[in-house]
Amino acid sequence: MSRRKARETAFKVVFQVDQVQAEVKKAFDYLVENDKLAEKNHGFSWELARGTLEKQAEIDRMIASYSREWALDRMSSVDRNIMRVAAFEILFLEDSQAVVAIDEAIEIAKKYGDEGSASFVNAILDKILGEKNEQFPGN
Numbered sequence: 001m002s003r004r005k006a007r008e009t010a011f012k013v014v015f016q017v018d019q020v021q022a023e024v025k026k027a028f029d030y031l032v033e034n035d036k037l038a039e040k041n042h043g044f045s046w047e048l049a050r051g052t053l054e055k056q057a058e059i060d061r062m063i064a065s066y067s068r069e070w071a072l073d074r075m076s077s078v079d080r081n082i083m084r085v086a087a088f089e090i091l092f093l094e095d096s097q098a099v100v101a102i103d104e105a106i107e108i109a110k111k112y113g114d115e116g117s118a119s120f121v122n123a124i125l126d127k128i129l130g131e132k133n134e135q136f137p138g139n
Contacts, residue, residue, distance in 0.1 A: 010048035
């Protein structure tokens, strides 16, 4: 559960940057304090938030390629930012367990999204994982 809270915190940081152009470190520090994120999870959460924002253009291109029905800017901002964080974890974190990242993203989508968020997030992230597995078999 504590890693989920770290993922939630990263999602909230990325969401704030997306919505109000918040300063990343200030948003992170504020959320860590107010969400009472365990210190042992600060590094993981920060890596997710920072890394997602650094790789956002690449991640967004991939999400957009699989969400033909929805342009990125027309998607729910909650769904978009949950997928960004999970896609970063799946694609760029070496010790990532992709299935866990997807399951956690689905749970976060159920909590913060609307009725269709979990299935939409799941569908796009499954496609991203499938593409990764095609490009890098055995990972």
